[in-house]
C-alpha cells in the first residue's frame with residue numbers, strides 16, 4: 001500500500017482521439033489510450049515498477065535531466081522511445097554537481113511545463129508507429145538520493161563520491177572542480193535505481209558523455225550509452241536550460257560561441273591539423289566580439305570572457321598538439337556571459353534580470369578522416 005501511495009499518476013483517465021479520417025464501418029475513430037505517466041518521488045516503488053517492466057518483457061531507456069526541459073531534452077526522449085518500449089525521464093536538480101558559488105539556487109525550475117511537455121510528447125509517441133512510450137518521471141527527493149549524509153558541494157566533500165581522474169579534472173572540471181564528481185556520483189545512483197538497458201545523453205555536454213562512457217566501462221555497468229546530436233537555435237546557439245538567464249542583449253552576443261567553433265572547424269575541413277592553426281580561427285572570432293562589445297557604452301554592451309578553447313582527444317579529453325586524422329578530435333569551448341552592467345527601461349531581460357553570470361559550453365566533433 002505504502003508503495004502505491006508513494007507515486008502519483010498524471011492523466012488518470014482513458015481518452016479517445018478522433019481520427020482525422022471520417023468515421024465509417026472501416027475507419028473507426030482511432031482509440032488512443034492516454035496512459036498515465038507515473039511520477040515517482042521515492043526509490044522502492046520505482047524499483048518495484050521496474051521489476052514489473054522486466055517481467056513484461058519491456059526494454060527501458062533512461063534520460064537523466066536537471067529539469068527545465070527544452071527541445072534538446074525532448075530529442076533525447078524521442079531517441080530513447082525509438083529503441084526502447086518504455087522511457088523513464090529523471091528530473092533532479094543534483095546539488096553535488098554545483099559548486100558552492102554556482103547557480104544551484106537560481107537554476108530554472110519549471111515543473112508544470114516540464115510535465116506538460118512530457119505529456120504532449122507521450123501523446124505524439126502514441127501516434128508514432130513503433131515508438132515506445134514515456135513510462136515515468138523520476139523526481140526524487142534529495143533525502144532519497146543522498147540517504148546517509150547531506151549532499152556536500154565543497155571541494156573536500158564529505159560523503160560517498162565517484163571521481164574519474166584525471167578526466168574529471170580537465171576542461172569543465174578545471175573550472176568546476178566538483179562538477180564531474182557530482183555528475184558521476186548522481187548518474188551511478190540513478191543507473192543503479194533505474195537499471196536501464198540504454199541511457200541517453202546530449203552531445204552538447206561532450207565531456208560529460210566521455211565521463212559517462214568511462215563510468216559505465218570502469219564500473220562494469222550493464223547499460224548502453226547513446227549520445228544524441230546537439231540541438232540548436234536557428235542562429236546556431238546550442239539549446240540549454242541556462243539560456244533563459246539571457247535577455248535579448250546577452251542572447252545576441254552569445255552566438256559568438258558557435259560561430260567561433262565553426263570557424264575553427266572550417267580550418268580542419270581545409271586540411272589544417274596543427275592546434276595553433278585550428279584554434280587561432282576560433283580565438284579571432286571571439287576576440288573580435290570582445291572588442292566590439294568593449295567599444296560600446298555600458299547600457300549597450302554585453303561582456304564575455306572566454307574560459308577555454310580546447311582541441312582534445314575524443315577518449316581522454318587531453319589536449320592535442322596535432323589532430324590525428326584517424327582519431328579526429330573534440331573542439332570545444334566555454335564562455336562566461338557577464339552580468340549586464342546597466343539595463344535600460346523596457347529592455348527584454350532574462351531570468352534573474354541579466355544579473356546572473358551565464359556559463360555556456362559548446363563543441364564540434366572533428367570527425368576522423370579516412371586516408372585518401
Ligand SMILES: Nc1ncnc2c1ncn2[C@@H]1O[C@H](COP(=O)(O)OP(=O)(O)OP(=O)(O)O)[C@@H](O)[C@H]1O
Nearest residue numbers: 065066072201202204205229230231239240241242
Ligand atoms: N541542445 C541540446 N541538444 C541535445 N541534448 C542536450 C541539449 N541540451 C542539453 N542536452 C542534454 O540533456 C541532458 C540533460 O541536460 P540538462 O538537464 O543539464 O540540460 P541543459 O540544457 O544541458 O542544462 P544546462 O543549461 O544546465 O547546461 C544532458 O544529457 C544534456 O547533454
Ligand SMILES: CC(C)(CO)[C@@H](O)C(=O)[O-]
Nearest residue numbers: 064065066094183186205
Ligand atoms: C546528467 C545530469 C542529469 C546529472 O545530474 C546532468 O549533469 C545533466 O543534465 O547534464
Ligand code: BAL
Nearest residue numbers: 066097098179205208
Ligand atoms: N548539462 C550540464 C549540467 C550542469 O551544467 O550542471
